[in-house]
Amino acid sequence: MNFIEQKRxxxxxxxxxxxxxTLKEAEDFKNMLIKAIDEGERKIIVDFSQCxxxxxxxxxxxxxxxxxxxxxxxxxxxxxxxxxxxxxFELTRxxxxxxxxxxVEDAVNSFASK
Amino acid sequence: MxxxxxxxxxxxxxxxxxxxxxxxxxxxxxxxxxxxxxEHLKKFDIRNIKINLHHLxxxxxxxxxxxxxxxxxxxxxxxxNLLGTAxxxxxxxxxxxxxxxxxxxxxxxxxxxxxxxxxxxIKKSPITLVLAENSIKELTAEYNVNSSGQIIKSNxxxxxxxxxxxxxxxxxYMVEKEILKLVPNQTQFNLETDLINLLLREKINPYAYxxxxxxxxxxxxxxxxxxxxxxxxxxxLDQNMLIHLHDSSSIHKSAxxxxxxxILIGDNSHIGxxxxxxxxxxxxNNVRIDDAAVISDSLILDDTYVxxxxxxxxxxxxxxxxxxxxxxxxxxLNDEFIISEQKKFSPLSTVKKIFFRIIDFTLSxxxxxxxSPVFLIISILIKIDSSGSIFYHSRRIRKPQIIQKxxxxxxxxxxxIVEYLKFRTMIVDQNQYKSSLNDLNIYNxxxxxxAKDDPRxxxxxxxLRATSLDELPLLIxxxxxxxxxxxxxxxxxxxxxxxxxxxxxxxxFEISETAKIRFRGNLGLAGYWQSRGRSELSxxxxxxxDAIQSLxxxxxxxxxxxxxxxxxxxxxxxxxxxILDTVKSVLKKKGSY
Numbered sequence: 240m241n242f243i244e245q246k247r248x249x250x251x252x253x254x255x256x257x258x259x260x261t262l263k264e265a266e267d268f269k270n271m272l273i274k275a276i277d278e279g280e281r282k283i284i285v286d287f288s289q290c291x292x293x294x295x296x297x298x299x300x301x302x303x304x305x306x307x308x309x310x311x312x313x314x315x316x317x318x319x320x321x322x323x324x325x326x327x328f329e330l331t332r333x334x335x336x337x338x339x340x341x342x343v344e345d346a347v348n349s350f351a352s353k
Numbered sequence: 354m355x356x357x358x359x360x361x362x363x364x365x366x367x368x369x370x371x372x373x374x375x376x377x378x379x380x381x382x383x384x385x386x387x388x389x390x391x392e393h394l395k396k397f398d399i400r401n402i403k404i405n406l407h408h409l410x411x412x413x414x415x416x417x418x419x420x421x422x423x424x425x426x427x428x429x430x431x432x433x434n435l436l437g438t439a440x441x442x443x444x445x446x447x448x449x450x451x452x453x454x455x456x457x458x459x460x461x462x463x464x465x466x467x468x469x470x471x472x473x474x475i476k477k478s479p480i481t482l483v484l485a486e487n488s489i490k491e492l493t494a495e496y497n498v499n500s501s502g503q504i505i506k507s508n509x510x511x512x513x514x515x516x517x518x519x520x521x522x523x524x525x526y527m528v529e530k531e532i533l534k535l536v537p538n539q540t541q542f543n544l545e546t547d548l549i550n551l552l553l554r555e556k557i558n559p560y561a562y563x564x565x566x567x568x569x570x571x572x573x574x575x576x577x578x579x580x581x582x583x584x585x586x587x588x589x590l591d592q593n594m595l596i597h598l599h600d601s602s603s604i605h606k607s608a609x610x611x612x613x614x615x616i617l618i619g620d621n622s623h624i625g626x627x628x629x630x631x632x633x634x635x636x637x638n639n640v641r642i643d644d645a646a647v648i649s650d651s652l653i654l655d656d657t658y659v660x661x662x663x664x665x666x667x668x669x670x671x672x673x674x675x676x677x678x679x680x681x682x683x684x685x686l687n688d689e690f691i692i693s694e695q696k697k698f699s700p701l702s703t704v705k706k707i708f709f710r711i712i713d714f715t716l717s718x719x720x721x722x723x724x725s726p727v728f729l730i731i732s733i734l735i736k737i738d739s740s741g742s743i744f745y746h747s748r749r750i751r752k753p754q755i756i757q758k759x760x761x762x763x764x765x766x767x768x769x770i771v772e773y774l775k776f777r778t779m780i781v782d783q784n785q786y787k788s789s790l791n792d793l794n795i796y797n798x799x800x801x802x803x804a805k806d807d808p809r810x811x812x813x814x815x816x817l818r819a820t821s822l823d824e825l826p827l828l829i830x831x832x833x834x835x836x837x838x839x840x841x842x843x844x845x846x847x848x849x850x851x852x853x854x855x856x857x858x859x860x861x862f863e864i865s866e867t868a869k870i871r872f873r874g875n876l877g878l879a880g881y882w883q884s885r886g887r888s889e890l891s892x893x894x895x896x897x898x899d900a901i902q903s904l905x906x907x908x909x910x911x912x913x914x915x916x917x918x919x920x921x922x923x924x925x926x927x928x929x930x931x932i933l934d935t936v937k938s939v940l941k942k943k944g945s946y
Contacts, residue, residue, distance in 0.1 A: 262885075292918060294918075295881050295897050295898045295900075295901040295902075296881075296885060296894075296898075298897045298901075299890065299891075299893065299894030299895075299897040299898060300894070302864065302893040302894065302896075302897055303891055303893055303894060305862060306862045306893055309861045309862040310862075314861075320431070322414070322418070322419075323915065325414070325429065325431065326411065326414075326415075326914075326915035326916070327915070327916075328431065329406075329410045329411045329414070329431070330411055330904055330911075330912065330915060330916065331867050331870065331897065331900045331901060331904070332866035332867045332870065332900075333864075333867055333897070334406075334407070334410065334431045334432075334433060335407075335433055335434075335863070335866055335867075336433070336862075336863065336864050336867065337433060338433040338434075339431045339433065340430075340444060340445075341428065341430060341445060341447075341448065342447050342448070344447045345444055345445060345446060345447050345448075348446065348447075348538070349444060349538055349539060351538060
C-alpha cells in the first residue's frame with residue numbers, strides 16, 4: 240500500500256508509505272485527495288514521516304488538491320517532514336502555502352475548533 | 354527543560370538586510386547571532402531545542418542541521434503564517450514536557466538561566482518575562498509589578514518620547530506548558546501581550562524577572578553595527594590585540610599602518626594596498642577591499658567586493674547592498690566598480706558551464722543543418738498562407754524589472770529580455786480580436802495565457818502550433834546562446850507581470866512566492882514542465898515545476914546540498930534525458946495548441 244488512510248476526530252490522515260514520492264505515485268495520490276474532498280472531507284492531514292523525497296509532480300498534485308480544498312473552506316495540513324522534504328518545501332517557498340506540523344497530534348489539535 | 358527559539362520573523366525593521374538573510378543569521382563578529390544563543394542554552398544544559406522558522410528558513414536549518422555538530426539536538430517548526438510567539442509555541446505543544454525556555458532569535462544576553470529557572474519555579478509562575486530597563490523609544494511595555502515580582506497589570510503603548518524610561522521584555526521567557534491550553538488555535542497571539550493579558554483576566558498572575566546587565570536586541574541595522582563594534586572592543590581589550598586576522602586572509606602592509614582601532618577580518622578576505630582604516634571595522638568571509646578604499650566604523654558582511662578609492666563610513670555592506678547608518682538609507686548598487694557581490698570562483702562550475710554551452714551549440718547546429726529542408730518548406734508555406742514575415746519575434750522576460758522603494762531603502766533591477774524567434778502563426782493585424790481573447794484563456798484567468806481556438810491563428814499556423822514546429826527557430830536562439838536547451842520556458846511580458854504583481858491567490862490559497870522563483874533560473878526549451886504535458890497541467894503545477902527547475906539551475910551552496918536529486922538534471926545524462934523527455938512529450942502532441 241502506497242498510502243495508508245485513517246480517521247481521527249473527524250480528520251482524515253493520509254500517510255505516504257513510500258520513501259520516494261514521485262511522478263509514478265503522483266496521479267493516484269492527487270486523485271485520492273480530490274476524491275476525498277469531493278466526498279466531503281474538509282480536514283485532511285498528509286503524513287510525510289516515511290518519506291525522504293518528493294518530486295515536482297507529486298508536489299504539484301498536492302498543490303492542486305490544496306487549491307480545491309481551500310475553495311470549499313477546508314485545509315490540507317502536512318506532518319512529519321524529514322530534512323530533505325522540509326528543504327524542498329522551504330526552498331520552493333511552499334512552506335508559505337501549506338500549514339505544516341511536526342506531529343500528527345499537533346496537526347489534529349490545530350484542527351480543533353478552539 | 355527544552356528550549357524554543359523564535360527564528361521565524363520577517364525582520365521588518367532590519368530591512369533590507371533581512372531581505373537577504375534571516376535576522377538570527379546576521380553576523381556578530383562573523384558568527385551568526387543564533388550560534389551565540391544556542392551556545393548559551395547549551396551552557397545551561399538546554400540541549401533539546403526547537404527553532405521556529407518562516408522567513409528564509411533554509412539559511413538557518415542548513416547551518417545548524419540536526420545540531421549534532423554543535424553538541425545539541427535541534428528540530429524545526431515551519432510556520433505558514435506568522436501568528437505571534439504564543440501561537441508559534443502552541444503549534445508545537447506536543448514537543449515540550451513541562452517548563453519551556455523561550456528565546457528570541459534576535460536577542461543576545463548573558464543571562465543566568467539557572468537563576469531564572471529557580472525564580473520561575475519558586476514563584477510557581479505560569480510564565481516569567483525577563484524585563485530590562487528600556488531607553489528605546491518604540492514599543493514600551495508597562496507592567497505593574499508588585500514587590501514579589503508578580504505582574505499585576507500590563508499596559509502596552511508606543512512611545513516616541515526619547516526620555517521615556519520603562520521596562521521592556523527582552524525576548525526571554527520561562528513558560529509552563531500547561532498555560533498553552535489557554536492559547537487559541539490558529540489565531541494571532543503573542544506571549545508578552547495577549548497571553549499576559551489573558552492570564553491577568555483569569556487571575557493567574559505571571560511574573561517579571563529583572564535583568565540588569567547589558568544585552569543586545571538586534572532590531573535594526575544600527576543595533577547590528579553597534580553590537581559588533583562594542584563586542585569587538587571587548588575582545589580586543591581582553592586579548593590586548595588590535596588586528597584579528599584569520600589565517601587564510603591577508604592585509605597589505607601599507608594598509609596596516611593606518612590601523613589605530615580594532616579590526617576583525619574573517620576567512621579568505623583580502624585587504625588591498627593603501628586601504629585606510631579610520632575607525633573600527635568588522636570584515637566577514639570572502640571579502641575583497643580594493644586599493645586605497647577608506648573604511649571607518651563599518652560592518653562588511655560575507656561575499657562583498659569594495660572598489661578602489663571607495664569610502665565607507667558608519668555603514669553595513671552586504672554584497673551589493675549599502676546601508677548607511679548615518680543617513681538611515683540603503684541602496685542596492687549594480688556597479689561592480691563600487692560595491693558588488695564578490696563571486697566565488699569555482700573552476701568546476703565554470704568548466705560545467707562551458708561544457709553545457711558546447712553541448713547546446715553542437716546540438717543546435719546539428720539540428721539546424723538536419724532540419725534545414727523543413728525550415729525551407731515551412732517558410733514557403735507561411736508566405737503563401739498569409740501576408741507578413743516568416744519569423745515572429747516574441748519578447749520574453751529573462752529577469753523582470755524590480756523597483757522597490759520604501760522610505761529607507763531603494764532597490765532597482767533592470768529588466769532583461771530575450772527575443773524568441775518563432776515561425777509566424779498569426780495574422781499580422783490583430784486589433785479586431787483583442788477584447789474577446791480573455792474568454793478563451795485555458796488557464797481561466799490568472800497570470801498565464803493560452804487559448805485553445807484563437808481566431809488570430811492562420812491555417813498553417815494552426816498546424817505549426819499543433820506540432821510545435823512553430824518553435825523550431827528557437828534553435829537559432831540556442832545557437833546564439835540566448836537560451837539553453839534545458840531551462841525555464843520564457844514568459845511574455847504580460848504573463849511575467851502577472852506573476853510579479855497579482856497574487857496568485859484564490860481565497861486562502863496563495864502561491865505567489867513560489868511563482869516568482871522562476872525568474873532566478875535560466876531560460877531554456879526543455880524542462881520539467883515542458884516534458885510533463887505543458888498545457889495539460891494547471892497553473893499551480895506549472896509554478897511548482899518551474900520553481901524546482903529554476904532552483905536546480907542556480908549555483909549555490911545551500912541549494913546544491915538540498916536539491917542534489919534535482920541537480921542531476923545538470924549532469925550530462927540528466928540534461929540529455931530532459932531534452933529527450935521534452936521532445937517525446939512534444940511528439941505526443943501533449944498540451945500544445
